[in-house]
Amino acid sequence: MARKKSSKHAFSGVFPVVPTPLLEDQSVDFRGLERLVRFYIAEGCHGLLVLGSYGELPYFTFDERLEIIRRAARAAGGKIPVIACLGYSGLREAALFLEKSKKISVDGYLAVLPTYFSIRHEDCVQYYNELGDHTDRPVLYYHIPQITRISPSHAELAELLHLGHVVGIKDSSMNLPTLKRTTSLRDVAGIAYFAGSGLLLLETLRHGGAGVMCPIASISPRTVVGCHNAYRSGDYRTARRLQNEIFSFLPVLNSFSLPAGVQKYGFKVLTRVTMSSITPRQAVIKEYLRQAGFPITSLVRSPLPQISEADKAAVTLFLNKK
DSSP: OOOOOOSSOOOOEEEEEEOOOBOTTSOBOHHHHHHHHHHHHHTTOSOEEESSGGGTGGGSOHHHHHHHHHHHHHHHTTSSOEEEEEOOSSHHHHHHHHHHTTTSOOOEEEEOOOOSSOOOHHHHHHHHHHHHTTOSSOEEEEEOHHHHOOOOOHHHHHHHHHSTTEEEEEEOSOOHHHHHHHHTOTTSTTOEEEESOGGGHHHHHHTTOOEEEESHHHHOHHHHHHHHHHHHTTOHHHHHHHHHHHHTTHHHHSOSSSOHHHHHHHHHHHTTSOOOOOOOOHHHHHHHHHHTTOOOOOOOOTTSOOOOHHHHHHHHHHHHHO
């Protein structure tokens, strides 16, 4: 039986994907994490996504994940919503995490499908239904086919979003047809569509989406928040200018070896197809923040690639041009 959708959520706007800082021994730098949370709040972000892909979700233990979301929620202090990413290899561990996190003041969960083995659409529906049996907090569907290898059809996506406890979607496919298809589901009351890339912020807002959960907001929250707020207030000229500025961050997320303009053109071509992989740039994001003045390291959890000397120099050059 479909549950009634929660009326308590109000997820919209810009949610940076909070990096998880590490100390030299690769343990979690909780003080650095709390500083980042306070920074994003001060910059006007509308919410936070903790333990997302750019928060290195797969590489932390069960207990570390609980403590990471506990510290982030405590630092946020209820000022803005905190969504925790949920990703395990099976339902049993995911359900246990939901049970253990009941006393932590997170506002919802972004759940990625467990797809070590391929699963059918009916298995996906059952998984999200069973998650709902273990929490009374809203759940968002994490659409990231580059990782899960699952791309639901229009009808299948509509069924997932009709589930009573599912209140939204984070779409990291960076695919315009998927964006338009999903935001056209007007019959799904209360569904919040979030793009997984700030590069699609204006496209998302133009099609009635709620906002973005993205790594560019992790390094330049004021730019992304400014673009969102300008569009919402009807200042479309400023919104377009800031969207172009967001595109200037493409080298940080993709590669420093090509001009941003070339990468922008390539990105617009790729949004018409399904991307097959994700380039890990977590260390570059952390190095950017470190060079911008945050007392954190650029270290990432093994086996993610640590930052190269060439990319360190490229970050310095990039920041000097800003």
